[in-house]
Amino acid sequence: MPGVALPKPSFRRGSPLDGVDAYAFAVSKKGLEWAKEKGGPLARLVIELGDFSANTEETKLIYRQETWPPRLILAGGGDREWYGDAERLRVAVAAAVKAARELRKVHRLGIEVEPGLLQDAAGEGGSEEWAWEQALVAADMANYVYSLKKKSRAPHTLEEIVLDAPEASEKTARAIAVAVRVARDVANAPANKMNPEKLEEYVKSLAREVPVEVEVLHRPELEELGMGGILAVGAGSVVEPRLIIVRYRGGGGLRIALIGKAVTFDAGGLDLKPPQYMLEMKYDKAGGAAALGSVVAAALLGLPVEVTALIPAVENLPDGRSYKPLDVLEMYNGLTVEVGNTDAEGRLIMADALAYAAEKIKPDYMLDYATLTGAAVIALGSHAAALLGNDEELLKMVEEAAWRAGEPAWRLPMWPVYEKQLESKTADTSNVGGRPAGTITAAKFLEKFVGDTRWAHLDIAGVAWVQEKGPWRPYYSQGGATGWGVRTTIELIRSLTRGKN
Ligand code: BES
Ligand code: MN
Ligand code: ZN
Numbered sequence: 001m002p003g004v005a006l007p008k009p010s011f012r013r014g015s016p017l018d019g020v021d022a023y024a025f026a027v028s029k030k031g032l033e034w035a036k037e038k039g040g041p042l043a044r045l046v047i048e049l050g051d052f053s054a055n056t057e058e059t060k061l062i063y064r065q066e067t068w069p070p071r072l073i074l075a076g077g078g079d080r081e082w083y084g085d086a087e088r089l090r091v092a093v094a095a096a097v098k099a100a101r102e103l104r105k106v107h108r109l110g111i112e113v114e115p116g117l118l119q120d121a122a123g124e125g126g127s128e129e130w131a132w133e134q135a136l137v138a139a140d141m142a143n144y145v146y147s148l149k150k151k152s153r154a155p156h157t158l159e160e161i162v163l164d165a166p167e168a169s170e171k172t173a174r175a176i177a178v179a180v181r182v183a184r185d186v187a188n189a190p191a192n193k194m195n196p197e198k199l200e201e202y203v204k205s206l207a208r209e210v211p212v213e214v215e216v217l218h219r220p221e222l223e224e225l226g227m228g229g230i231l232a233v234g235a236g237s238v239v240e241p242r243l244i245i246v247r248y249r250g251g252g253g254l255r256i257a258l259i260g261k262a263v264t265f266d267a268g269g270l271d272l273k274p275p276q277y278m279l280e281m282k283y284d285k286a287g288g289a290a291a292l293g294s295v296v297a298a299a300l301l302g303l304p305v306e307v308t309a310l311i312p313a314v315e316n317l318p319d320g321r322s323y324k325p326l327d328v329l330e331m332y333n334g335l336t337v338e339v340g341n342t343d344a345e346g347r348l349i350m351a352d353a354l355a356y357a358a359e360k361i362k363p364d365y366m367l368d369y370a371t372l373t374g375a376a377v378i379a380l381g382s383h384a385a386a387l388l389g390n391d392e393e394l395l396k397m398v399e400e401a402a403w404r405a406g407e408p409a410w411r412l413p414m415w416p417v418y419e420k421q422l423e424s425k426t427a428d429t430s431n432v433g434g435r436p437a438g439t440i441t442a443a444k445f446l447e448k449f450v451g452d453t454r455w456a457h458l459d460i461a462g463v464a465w466v467q468e469k470g471p472w473r474p475y476y477s478q479g480g481a482t483g484w485g486v487r488t489t490i491e492l493i494r495s496l497t498r499g500k501n
Helices: 029-048 085-103 115-125 128-142 167-188 196-206 219-225 228-234 281-301 346-360 374-380 392-405 416-422 438-447 486-497
Strands: 011-013 022-027 059-063 071-076 108-113 160-163 213-217 242-249 255-260 262-266 306-316 328-330 336-338 365-370 385-389 409-411 455-459
Touching: 011 128, 011 167, 022 029, 022 085, 029 059, 029 071, 029 115, 059 085, 071 085, 085 108, 085 115, 085 128, 108 115, 108 128, 115 128, 128 160, 128 167, 167 196, 167 281, 167 486, 196 213, 196 242, 196 262, 196 281, 196 306, 213 219, 219 228, 219 242, 228 306, 228 328, 228 346, 242 281, 242 346, 255 281, 255 346, 255 486, 262 281, 262 346, 281 306, 281 365, 281 486, 306 346, 346 365, 346 438, 365 486, 374 385, 374 438, 385 392, 385 438, 392 409, 392 455, 392 486, 416 438, 438 455
Parallel strands: 011 160, 022 071, 022 108, 108 160, 255 306, 255 365, 262 306, 365 455, 385 409
Antiparallel strands: 059 071, 213 242, 242 306, 328 336, 385 455
16 A cells, blocks of 8 residues: 555546446435435335335335336435434435445446435535535445455445536545545554554655645654653654654644544553454554544645644554653653553653644644543443543534534543542653543543643544444445544534635
């Protein structure tokens, strides 16, 4: 993957009947009459028999003998769902793509969206143009597969998905879909293919095709700057740690910093993880992937904003050079940290990056993404990211943006009482606060490094990849990384810059 060209989304704007070998209806329960009219006698029969009732994710394949295309897929968009109307649209479109992929013979799929389903979604996002964009992005996400080198029965993907969307929607959807693919590719990559060094190469290869500038701070610079957190966590690997900085300058006056945890593999360090927990830790770079995808999206969309992604990239491994329990680290902002556990490494690298961003960029808003705590999975499972921060107004905006994007985030408190759990006898703070409220104490730790910058933190440990208990959406297709965070950030930046250009 490193060095390869920008990924390509699989949708095209056009008539869903033009040159396709399967035709699908994304239809809500209220739209069943529409489907009867439009689908011909067999679709009418199937619906009247009650064999398809448009429940969410329900699909039905119908063969038609005298009409082209010969396959008609009915995909349900339900009626009322806890996740709202935009998500019903995404789910229906994605279910159609999934059903077509499973046939393994379909190459071009046209999707017709029932007008009522589209209108309900538009009500949530503000316009039909937005709803179409969401449908396109969901279609592409459902067709995603991590580029496997696999000869035996690789998953089948569609060459083209055709929707009759407005031109403007196609344009924005293209940017977002590419960015989500970038984020999923980075998070899905095996740790041997995407260590800190290879991540740097990959980011630089992206910068040849996307209007962003890349600056990378290597060990000598990190030492010069006193980034004790990044240096300590990275010490146990033969691949040196680095801070990857990706800038998009879109003007407009608003400055946003996005900080993403990229532990390309988290073995736990000397506090080694047991095998079953270590197994999934190639995904511990998903936060960095989200920050990278977000800046790529902002750049491709040409949003009127300055976005800087700061991605501390390290491997957390046990070794003769590893940092050790009860070490005391000196961080970029001058605070000292006692290492209570080397497996609480994410907050150490994030702390340096947050403090550096706050001081050097002086952003109006700072947002971070990190697969930071197992406790976030205990608290919310795989159906919401944990959202914490220091600014009520920003947190409300992030919460709303996340909801619109179909990436729910749920808030946890940041009361000062939680800070007590972080007290240390040998340093200003410990990096661990014990088992209770683990997600909150991790955020309280980060808070010590953001200064007075308005800041929101997304703990995506439960949602960054498809785990045993979710998140289940047909657009996460064959599992793996979800790209969680990219679509939220785009919604947030668009709401912050609305009216500017
Ligand atoms: N990357 C993990 C958190 C994680 C766990 C993410 C499971 C996704 C699924 C993080 O670095 C970690 O190990 N956190 C520890 C912190 C503890 C030692 C205070 C945890 O959550 O157990
Ligand atoms: Mn860890
Ligand atoms: Zn980690």
